[in-house]
Amino acid sequence: MARKITAKDVAERAGVSRSAVSRAFRSDRSLSDDKRVRVIEAARALGYVSPAAQAVASVTTGTITLVAGDLENPFYPVAAAELSQAIHAAGRRLILHTVPPDMDVDAVLQQVLDYRSDAAIVTSAHMSSRIARTCRDAGMPVILFNRVQPDAAMTAVTCDNYAGGRLAAQHFARLDRQRIAMVGGSADTSTHIERSRGFRDALTALGRPLTAAPDGAYRYDTAFAAARALFDGPNPPDAVFALNDVMALAVVDAAREAGLGVPDDVAIIGFDDIPMAAWPSYRLTTIRQPLRRMVAETLDLIDAQKADPTVGGTIRILPVEMIRRETA
Amino acid sequence: MARKITAKDVAERAGVSRSAVSRAFRSDRSLSDDKRVRVIEAARALGYVSPAAQAVASVTTGTITLVAGDLENPFYPVAAAELSQAIHAAGRRLILHTVPPDMDVDAVLQQVLDYRSDAAIVTSAHMSSRIARTCRDAGMPVILFNRVQPDAAMTAVTCDNYAGGRLAAQHFARLDRQRIAMVGGSADTSTHIERSRGFRDALTALGRPLTAAPDGAYRYDTAFAAARALFDGPNPPDAVFALNDVMALAVVDAAREAGLGVPDDVAIIGFDDIPMAAWPSYRLTTIRQPLRRMVAETLDLIDAQKADPTVGGTIRILPVEMIRRETA
DNA sequence: CCACGGATTGAAATGTTTTCAAGTCACCTC
DNA sequence: GAGGTGACTTGAAAACATTTCAATCCGTGG
Numbered sequence: 001m002a003r004k005i006t007a008k009d010v011a012e013r014a015g016v017s018r019s020a021v022s023r024a025f026r027s028d029r030s031l032s033d034d035k036r037v038r039v040i041e042a043a044r045a046l047g048y049v050s051p052a053a054q055a056v057a058s059v060t061t062g063t064i065t066l067v068a069g070d071l072e073n074p075f076y077p078v079a080a081a082e083l084s085q086a087i088h089a090a091g092r093r094l095i096l097h098t099v100p101p102d103m104d105v106d107a108v109l110q111q112v113l114d115y116r117s118d119a120a121i122v123t124s125a126h127m128s129s130r131i132a133r134t135c136r137d138a139g140m141p142v143i144l145f146n147r148v149q150p151d152a153a154m155t156a157v158t159c160d161n162y163a164g165g166r167l168a169a170q171h172f173a174r175l176d177r178q179r180i181a182m183v184g185g186s187a188d189t190s191t192h193i194e195r196s197r198g199f200r201d202a203l204t205a206l207g208r209p210l211t212a213a214p215d216g217a218y219r220y221d222t223a224f225a226a227a228r229a230l231f232d233g234p235n236p237p238d239a240v241f242a243l244n245d246v247m248a249l250a251v252v253d254a255a256r257e258a259g260l261g262v263p264d265d266v267a268i269i270g271f272d273d274i275p276m277a278a279w280p281s282y283r284l285t286t287i288r289q290p291l292r293r294m295v296a297e298t299l300d301l302i303d304a305q306k307a308d309p310t311v312g313g314t315i316r317i318l319p320v321e322m323i324r325r326e327t328a
Numbered sequence: 329m330a331r332k333i334t335a336k337d338v339a340e341r342a343g344v345s346r347s348a349v350s351r352a353f354r355s356d357r358s359l360s361d362d363k364r365v366r367v368i369e370a371a372r373a374l375g376y377v378s379p380a381a382q383a384v385a386s387v388t389t390g391t392i393t394l395v396a397g398d399l400e401n402p403f404y405p406v407a408a409a410e411l412s413q414a415i416h417a418a419g420r421r422l423i424l425h426t427v428p429p430d431m432d433v434d435a436v437l438q439q440v441l442d443y444r445s446d447a448a449i450v451t452s453a454h455m456s457s458r459i460a461r462t463c464r465d466a467g468m469p470v471i472l473f474n475r476v477q478p479d480a481a482m483t484a485v486t487c488d489n490y491a492g493g494r495l496a497a498q499h500f501a502r503l504d505r506q507r508i509a510m511v512g513g514s515a516d517t518s519t520h521i522e523r524s525r526g527f528r529d530a531l532t533a534l535g536r537p538l539t540a541a542p543d544g545a546y547r548y549d550t551a552f553a554a555a556r557a558l559f560d561g562p563n564p565p566d567a568v569f570a571l572n573d574v575m576a577l578a579v580v581d582a583a584r585e586a587g588l589g590v591p592d593d594v595a596i597i598g599f600d601d602i603p604m605a606a607w608p609s610y611r612l613t614t615i616r617q618p619l620r621r622m623v624a625e626t627l628d629l630i631d632a633q634k635a636d637p638t639v640g641g642t643i644r645i646l647p648v649e650m651i652r653r654e655t656a
Numbered sequence: 657c658c659a660c661g662g663a664t665t666g667a668a669a670t671g672t673t674t675t676c677a678a679g680t681c682a683c684c685t686c
Numbered sequence: 687g688a689g690g691t692g693a694c695t696t697g698a699a700a701a702c703a704t705t706t707c708a709a710t711c712c713g714t715g716g
Contacts, residue, residue: 004701004702006701006702006703007702007703007704008702016665016666017665017666017667018666018667018702018703018704019665019666019667019703019704019705020664020665020666021703022703022704022705023665023704023705025703026383026703026704026705030663030664030665031664031665032663032664032665035664035665050703051379051380051383051672051673051702051703051704052379052380052382052383052703053383055354055379055380055381055383055384056383056384056387058354059384059442059443060443071405071406071408071409071412072405072406072409072603074402074405076405077399077400077402077404077405078399078400080399080426081399081400081426084399084426088426093425093439094425094426095423095424095425096423096424096426097421097422097423098408098409098412098416098422098424103416111421114387115387115388220603220607224608249607249609250607252609253607253608253609254608256608256609257608275400275548276604279548279577279578279581280552280581280582280584280585281577281580281581281584281609281610282609332670332671334670334671334672335671335672335673336671344696344697345696345697345698346671346672346673346697346698347672347673347674347696347697347698348695348696348697349672350672350673350674351673351674351695351696353672354672354673354674358694358695358696359694359695359696360694360695360696363695363696378672379671379672379673379703379704380672380673657716658715658716659714659715659716660713660714660715660716661712661713661714662711662712662713662714663710663711663712663713664709664710664711664712665708665709665710665711666707666708666709666710667706667707667708667709668705668706668707668708669704669705669706669707670703670704670705670706671702671703671704671705672701672702672703672704673700673701673702673703674699674700674701674702675698675699675700675701676697676698676699676700677696677697677698677699678695678696678697678698679694679695679696679697680693680694680695680696681692681693681694681695682691682692682693682694683690683691683692683693684689684690684691684692685688685689685690685691686687686688686689686690
């Protein structure tokens, strides 16, 4: 067997004393940053793990961390439950780190890195390329779930949001609706951008105008207010595409409150297919995200990237389907 | 300054070699259990922390672990979000461990113990007294949230489930309902036991019979089926108390499907006051759990128990109130 | 220009972990 | 039931890692 690698080897390679190596790993403040970087680089190159790191690892191996932002949108708890099940079936454990709205994902990921989780799945907002690279260097795969980020070469799993938007538009055209509106999510999310782009593109191709596109912030209350304004306005829509289901349910409620028949007076389509969409009160027509497949692909990608780090940057886009119920 | 405590001191006190002390803390399998226990006890008595333990602690201090089972019931994601916010505001971090339905809470808690979380909040099913004691010995407070367990002297925070059940019964009496039914949760949970006991006791006191009490398993689909059977049966109820909101919404849907007017033909009351209860489609009358206060009390109890371990065993019961909307 | 103080560093002292060889015990084979 | 086999434990000692300490460096203010 190859001789075991010790702190001395690392020290020699980095051109420092053994003490410095130890300090680098104990996050001792008394060590200059450049020296710490050199040591950590050398340690990586030689495959050295300090006893402290080992102790942490022994407690954290086999865990996958889910970094989630919005737990109020039922899609995420459902996704978390599904992930939890799949991860446990694979003999691993799931940890969920919630990101407070005002907090940076980067800070949380640094956390996750310190925990030496096997991998991170991120469903919340943007992360910097810097932290993405840090994670990659540390050998921790990071997978964006239901999010895409084109700038950093990020691995991601999402459904075909663009195609979903198109499906909705085509269905409204098939129903021959004339005044078609959309309730948007948050303008800076990839899901909003893709879904609305698909919807707009298809409408244009079909020669139908988009009469209104208020912002619903992916939340029930804001979407309800937006929908109410729409229905009370001068040119009420006869079709509304809400960019997620929670907002679609708000639109249904607002339509009923306005005395409009669904789907006769106004057709409504949502996105996600959360469990509530199927409830008898709503029977919402929606674009289904293939949650189970997305989860399976995510775990797949984690293993693939673990085995071969160059896999990074893949984006898996899974097909959506329209579930036609009774609101459109 | 008192001489620093080393592994040698612990070894002497425990009557073992220094090696054994090291092994005890590195979760090395090659050490008999009784010896490990002796070592850990001696270490606790002397206040010794191994470097390995320190390394793990440095990464895990400030974290509170939430052990949750059922993420499908919206009450728990909402509670998790609320907890997450409060915990972050206190400068700590929240980790969520999901418990797969077939898995033991004990095993998960052992996990959490190994992580050296500052505290654990448990919302899922029963835990053994053995693990409870282990956690207490390790100095990790465990708080049951929305659960009570009378056997082990467990610290717990819950709302006044019994009073909530009474409130529902009294309201039905006020509405002069004659055929009163209940849709139960899971018979082995403390929430089911308390809520149904309060409801039954108050009905008896008011001289009204309970005509039926099917099992709804705290889930939408089973509750929907149970309610449908109730309304299609020979003696359909004119009032239904569902032991949580998700089931209450199912009962509303089932009533509407059966062509019954709510609340005229059948009055319906839920429990929890999840956000959906307020949605215009339902406007559910329900018993509100004081979630924010429950969260605050939970964090309070964690700190109190951290400061003084004898606090263990406290049960804080917070008052509920009935939110009257339009289903009863 | 010098005294001071804090940050940084390697050598050495102090601790911890791992290896190794020996001991123990349960279980299987004959 | 004797003896063999292998897995598990164990303490001593070797190998390692961490911390202490004294020395050095460097910037700051007098």
